[in-house]
Amino acid sequence: MKLARRKFLRVGASTVALIAAAGCDRMPRELRALLSLPPRPDGPFQPPAQASIDFVTHVLNRTAFGARPGDYEKVRKLGATPEEAARAYLSLQLHPDKIDDADAQYAVRRFETLNEPLGELFEYQDDLLHHELMRGALTRAVLSERQLYEVMVQFWSDHFNIDPSKGDCKWLKVADDREVIRKHALGKFPDLLRASALSPAMLWYLDGRVNRRENLADKPNENYARELLELHTLGVHGGYTQKDVMEVARCLTGWTVRSLGERPNFQIGKVEFKPQQHDFGAKEFLGQRIVAAPPRLSLEKRKQVGQHELERVLEIVTHHPSTAQHLGAKLCRHFIADDPPANAVTSVAAVFSQTGGDITATLRALFDTDEFRAQRGNKFKRPFDFVASALRATGARTDASLEIIDYLLRMGHAPFNYPTPEGYPDKAAPWMGTLLWRWNFAVALSENRIKGTHVEVETLRANAGGDAGLMSHLLGRKATNDEAQAYHGSGAGLALLLASPAFQWC
Amino acid sequence: MAEVQSLVTGNGDDQRTLVVIFLRGGADGLNMVAPLQDDGYHNARPRIAITKSKAVALDGFYGLNPLLKDLEPLYRDGSLAIIHAVGSEDSTRSHFEAQDLMEHGGITGGGWLARFLRAQATAAAGPLAAVALGSSVPECLRGAPAVTVFQSLDDFSLGNPRSRLTESLGRLYGLRSDDLGRAGRYTLEAVGHIDRLRGQKYHAANGAEYGADNFSTGLMQIARLIKARVGLQAASIDVKGWDSHFGQSTVMDPLMARLAKALSAFCRDLGGELERTTVVAMTEFGRRVAENSAFGTDHGRGSVMFVLGGGAQGGRVLGKWPGLTRDVLDGPGDLPVTTNYRNVLAPILERHGGAGVLEQTFPEFVFEPVRLFA
Numbered sequence: 001m002k003l004a005r006r007k008f009l010r011v012g013a014s015t016v017a018l019i020a021a022a023g024c025d026r027m028p029r030e031l032r033a034l035l036s037l038p039p040r041p042d043g044p045f046q047p048p049a050q051a052s053i054d055f056v057t058h059v060l061n062r063t064a065f066g067a068r069p070g071d072y073e074k075v076r077k078l079g080a081t082p083e084e085a086a087r088a089y090l091s092l093q094l095h096p097d098k099i100d101d102a103d104a105q106y107a108v109r110r111f112e113t114l115n116e117p118l119g120e121l122f123e124y125q126d127d128l129l130h131h132e133l134m135r136g137a138l139t140r141a142v143l144s145e146r147q148l149y150e151v152m153v154q155f156w157s158d159h160f161n162i163d164p165s166k167g168d169c170k171w172l173k174v175a176d177d178r179e180v181i182r183k184h185a186l187g188k189f190p191d192l193l194r195a196s197a198l199s200p201a202m203l204w205y206l207d208g209r210v211n212r213r214e215n216l217a218d219k220p221n222e223n224y225a226r227e228l229l230e231l232h233t234l235g236v237h238g239g240y241t242q243k244d245v246m247e248v249a250r251c252l253t254g255w256t257v258r259s260l261g262e263r264p265n266f267q268i269g270k271v272e273f274k275p276q277q278h279d280f281g282a283k284e285f286l287g288q289r290i291v292a293a294p295p296r297l298s299l300e301k302r303k304q305v306g307q308h309e310l311e312r313v314l315e316i317v318t319h320h321p322s323t324a325q326h327l328g329a330k331l332c333r334h335f336i337a338d339d340p341p342a343n344a345v346t347s348v349a350a351v352f353s354q355t356g357g358d359i360t361a362t363l364r365a366l367f368d369t370d371e372f373r374a375q376r377g378n379k380f381k382r383p384f385d386f387v388a389s390a391l392r393a394t395g396a397r398t399d400a401s402l403e404i405i406d407y408l409l410r411m412g413h414a415p416f417n418y419p420t421p422e423g424y425p426d427k428a429a430p431w432m433g434t435l436l437w438r439w440n441f442a443v444a445l446s447e448n449r450i451k452g453t454h455v456e457v458e459t460l461r462a463n464a465g466g467d468a469g470l471m472s473h474l475l476g477r478k479a480t481n482d483e484a485q486a487y488h489g490s491g492a493g494l495a496l497l498l499a500s501p502a503f504q505w506c
Numbered sequence: 507m508a509e510v511q512s513l514v515t516g517n518g519d520d521q522r523t524l525v526v527i528f529l530r531g532g533a534d535g536l537n538m539v540a541p542l543q544d545d546g547y548h549n550a551r552p553r554i555a556i557t558k559s560k561a562v563a564l565d566g567f568y569g570l571n572p573l574l575k576d577l578e579p580l581y582r583d584g585s586l587a588i589i590h591a592v593g594s595e596d597s598t599r600s601h602f603e604a605q606d607l608m609e610h611g612g613i614t615g616g617g618w619l620a621r622f623l624r625a626q627a628t629a630a631a632g633p634l635a636a637v638a639l640g641s642s643v644p645e646c647l648r649g650a651p652a653v654t655v656f657q658s659l660d661d662f663s664l665g666n667p668r669s670r671l672t673e674s675l676g677r678l679y680g681l682r683s684d685d686l687g688r689a690g691r692y693t694l695e696a697v698g699h700i701d702r703l704r705g706q707k708y709h710a711a712n713g714a715e716y717g718a719d720n721f722s723t724g725l726m727q728i729a730r731l732i733k734a735r736v737g738l739q740a741a742s743i744d745v746k747g748w749d750s751h752f753g754q755s756t757v758m759d760p761l762m763a764r765l766a767k768a769l770s771a772f773c774r775d776l777g778g779e780l781e782r783t784t785v786v787a788m789t790e791f792g793r794r795v796a797e798n799s800a801f802g803t804d805h806g807r808g809s810v811m812f813v814l815g816g817g818a819q820g821g822r823v824l825g826k827w828p829g830l831t832r833d834v835l836d837g838p839g840d841l842p843v844t845t846n847y848r849n850v851l852a853p854i855l856e857r858h859g860g861a862g863v864l865e866q867t868f869p870e871f872v873f874e875p876v877r878l879f880a
Contacts, residue, residue: 207751210800218799223751226805230600242599242837380686410657412641419746420530422602425642432689433643433655436697439675482681490674499671500678501686 042395042456044463045070047473057476058376059086061506062335063093063367064147066389069463069473090367093148094360096186104144111136118175118200118269122260126170130416131402133164133174137415138400138408141388152185152359154384155334157415158423160196160232162205164416168260172201172269173416189327189357190318193232197224197314200257200269206421209256211249212277220279225249227421228317235329238322240286247285248317251309254278273310275302283309288316318357324349327357330426331366337375338427344371377476377505380428383411385506386438390445390498393474394455401452407444411437435504442498457494467493475502522816522858523732524740525725525785526619526646528609529765531748532601533789534758535809536841539588539823542569546830550796550839554754554803564588568823573759576766580773580814585780587820587878589850591808591828593791593843597836599805601749604790608847609645611868616649618851618867619740623650625866626739626859634699634736639724639743647742654696657720659704659727672697703734714775721745722768729775732783739858748789752800773814784816784854788847795830796839806840811850816857818878825876845876853878 048057056076060067079085092099108114111132113124121129137154144150160181164173176199184192196202203209206224213220225248229240254277258270280302282292290312293305317323328349332340344366351365352358366372381389387408391398398404408414411434418424425431444450446457464470471479471487474497479487483500490496497503540556541547543566548555561569562578568590570578580586596607611618623636636653638644647653672694679690708730716722721743728741745765750757765787773780792809808828813820826844828834836842848868852875855863864873 207800210752212799214799219796219804221751221798221800221802222804226600230602236598236600236603242597246838410641412655420601429648429685430642430645432685433638433653434641435686435689435693436656439693443671482678486674486678489670489677491670496671496674496678499675501682501690504686 042459042463043070044465045473046073046076047464047469048072048476049472049478051478053376053476055082055086055373056089058373059089059367061377061389061476062372062379063090063151065141065151065385066392066506067473067476068392069395069460072473072476087367090148090364093146094186094364096146096149099145101145104140104146107139107143108136111139113174114178116174118172119266121171121174122268124171126164129171129174130164131405133177133416134405134408134414135400135402138384138388138404139398141384142391142396142398142400148363149186152363153182154415155331156181156185156192158418158426159330160192160202161418161421161423162201162416163419164201165419166205168204168257168269169201171260172199172204172257175199175269176201177416184359186360186363189352189359190314192359193318194314196232197228197310198255198271200271203255203257203271204259208252209259211253211255212274213250213253213279214277220246220249220253222246222249225252228313231422233317233326234320234322235326238320238326244285247283248313250279250281250283251285251290251313254306255310273303273306275299275306278302278306278309280305286316286320288312321353324353324357327352327362331362332371333426335363335366336369336371337378338380338429341369341371341375344369377502379506380431381504381506382424382426382431383408383413383434383438384415386411386504387441389506390442390503391453393498394445394457394494395460396445396453396455398450398454399452401450403450404453407437407441438504439495439499442495443492446492446494446498455494460494470494471497474498475500520782521735521737521739522782522784523728523738524619524622524816524854524858525728525783526740526742527765527785527787527812528605528644528646528742528744529748529761529787529789530601530605530744530746531750531789532604532791532793532805533748533761533809534750534754534793534803535590535592535789536792536795537754537758538571538574538762539564539590539810540569540571541567541590541827541830543567544827544830546795550830551803552797554797554801564823567827571762573762574766576763576770577812580770581821584819584821585773585814587813587818588823589811589813589845589876590823590825591841591844592788592811592825592847592850593808593845594847595843596791597807599791599807599837599840601790601805606645608788608790610648611848612871617644617646619646619742620648620650620653622855622859622863622867623739625863634696634731635739637728637731637738637741639720639727639741644742644744647740650740654692656727658723659700659730699736703730703736710771710775712774712777714771716771716775717764717767719764719768721764722771725768725772726775729772732776732779750793750802751798751804752802754797754802757802769812769814776815780815781817784818784858785812785814786851786854787812787814788850792841794838794840795835804838807836808841808843811847813850813854813878816854818854819880824878846871849874850876850878852876 075089076085078088113129113132114136140150162173164170180195180199206227207221208224211221222245226245230236254274258267280293283290328345329340332344348366352362355361461470464473487493487496542558556571560572562575563569594608596604609617636650638655676694679687716726724743731738788811789809792806793803794806828842828844848871852873
């Protein structure tokens with residue numbers, strides 16, 4: 001790591017500021033975070049007591065990375081019935097800005113690079129950036145009170161997947177994560193799409209930066225145009241043709257990003273439109289026409305045309321009915337079932353369309369569907385969700401070390417490691433081969449063999465009210481007789497619960 | 507080795523193994539096995555074509571990319587057959603659609619390799635009948651009776667022997683009749699088998715030298731399982747990163763060198779065992795014939811397949827060459843597919859699985875098998 005002197009000064013200054021700002025009541029929280037202590041008070045808690053998963057547990061499983069000790073009880077108290085309580089909880093979660101999240105924010109402060117402005121990122125070694133991205137994501141998933149928001153960050157990270165190992169994405173993905181994905185995760189889809197289209201990392205990853213047509217012999221690079229239609233908006237069966245892809249690519253020619261090695265250095269990562277690389281001819285795609293620009297326009301006018309064509313493309317694809325359908329189906333696959341129920345998709349897609357892609361309103365509609373209410377415990381946790389939910393359920397204190405990240409890599413689901421643009425699969429089947437590593441993780445976690453991560457097993461068991469309580473807490477319901485027998489016979493109760501079939505589902 | 511053999515419940519000594527290599531990202535067959543005598547090729551790629559002087563001449567028409575030169579001896583001794591202008595019927599030019607269609611073998615449930623395994627007469631497939639090197643189950647093995655995903659034999663462990671925990675897990679997973687139940691039972695069995703293999707250091711035979719990259723070490727693990735005779739029927743391994751839109755040679759050169767070196771080591775290591783092992787390498791589609799402005803190529807159609815070992819009659823480039831004139835090119839200017847990839851797999855699957863496996867592996871496909879065998 002290249003650590004400039006001014007960074008030392010900044011670290012020093014923030015420590016001083018912290019100490020100065022820390023009143024008596026704030027000190028414990030900051031100290032807790034500093035020492036990687038669990039955010040929860042360590043007292044006794046009431047786990048779920050019924051024989052099957054109730055709506056509160058369902059919502060904690062599905063819209064969060066699982067319940068921590070005490071979460072069930074806390075949420076359950078928000079309403080007279082589990083239904084009412086869970087609805088109240090979801091209403092809060094849909095407005096993350098109103099949720100105090102100081103613990104998580106404090107914990108990720110140690111990942112200093114995540115807050116560096118775009119230009120500064122190039123001062124760091126790429127490995128460090130990648131590590132901090134992964135560790136930051138896991139830390140937030142485990143600690144954040146804004147759980148639904150973090151779930152949606154994961155969802156959009158897959159939807160607009162960028163593999164940071166490609167070219168300048170090694171540096172630029174940090175900015176994309178912060179200024180595209182996290183900024184708009186519960187905002188408006190058109191804003192998110194636009195931010196992604198002009199994200200330096202995306203221009204690198206899908207070759208938009210080399211999509212140019214300086215003369216008629218140049219063939220535009222179709223990569224981004226294709227994924228824009230196939231993955232980001234209409235979906236592969238959304239009714240576009242190869243011709244549409246080529247025409248969209250033409251509309252987007254000339255948008256590029258300053259690369260490492262280009263002078264001047266301070267402009268690396270800057271997105272710009274180069275009129276001389278743009279194809280100003282007439283285009284037609286998805287039934288819409290874009291007229292040719294008149295010849296001999298001023299530079300200023302030509303820049304306006306380029307900007308306008310980009311906006312037109314995004315507007316047309318955003319409002320295409322296939323986009324609402326595609327997004328509706330993907331959201332329902334994530335939150336309801338691998339094969340998303342058609343009724344739910346229709347109502348979610350309708351709200352997406354009516355609200356112009358308002359993500360919060362769309363999610364509210366999804367959570368209101370009968371299908372969301374009914375389909376419980378049928379989504380197979382992907383490895384990241386398994387690991388995050390295990391750390392949460394056990395109340396582990398963790399520094400999200402590279403040792404834990406390595407488990408995720410083995411299971412093929414470390415964040416920011418998926419090579420191709422479609423993002424990690426959101427269905428059970430591709431993950432069935434990961435059991436061995438889940439079990440290994442369960443054993444290592446419960447035996448405190450992961451450096452930097454610690455579980456107070458006996459305290460957890462006592463706080464849950466003994467073996468029966470611990471089982472209910474981990475399973476989200478009373479254990480069956482078979483589960484109880486296996487638990488007692490295993491000689492490693494906590495590991496058995498984490499490795500059990502039931503804990504693999506949410 | 508006899509000791510190992512007695513410890514596992516493989517399918518016996520004559521078990522044939524099919525190794526499927528997927529070159530992900532759309533590998534450019536035209537620059538791997540270049541049609542040197544086709545002027546259309548050189549005209550369309552003024553800056554990136556493989557020139558006649560650089561290529562390793564194979565026959566009077568095709569030449570091997572110099573970075574694949576490690577494959578030349580295998581071609582000369584007849585172990586390696588190449589099929590050109592091969593691909594699938596998918597014309598979306600989408601990586602994911604094309605890979606899906608190729609790995610599923612059409613619009614149908616599950617992967618073709620999985621259906622092939624299910625179709626085999628030898629119903630008692632051992633727990634190590636199918637392995638995937640890497641971190642996730644590839645689509646071609648989706649729905650397999652059992653599949654184990656791993657990167658190294660050392661991956662298979664729950665630490666110390668912990669019979670009470672594994673017994674309890676066995677009980678819970680045994681209660682389920684769904685995919686997860688199967689995956690759990692299978693994982694427990696595999697752990698037991700591999701525990702016995704692990705601990706013995708592996709020495710490649712015949713002076714074979716594997717590289718340190720994942721693909722090389724993956725092939726070495728497969729060779730190890732083949733030689734240990736654990737009943738391995740199919741192994742799947744990927745080489746990713748062939749999507750050469752930009753700066754094609756910087757993208758493809760290291761991959762080709764790695765591919766050729768690893769295959770060469772694998773064949774040498776297997777020695778006589780190569781007779782009952784067939785290696786097939788395929789990709790979802792080839793690249794556009796014409797280079798683009800960024801010294802790269804965009805998504806196209808036809809590409810090449812490589813078939814190694816298994817008694818195939820190599821030393822030949824098979825498949826009908828359609829020419830590269832404007833009137834024969836597909837869509838935006840792509841090498842047309844003159845041989846469907848299923849017709850390359852067909853003779854291999856019959857040889858490995860016996861008569862009758864084809865219909866179950868690729869339902870509703872009308873075969874015109876390539877004559878791979880004498």
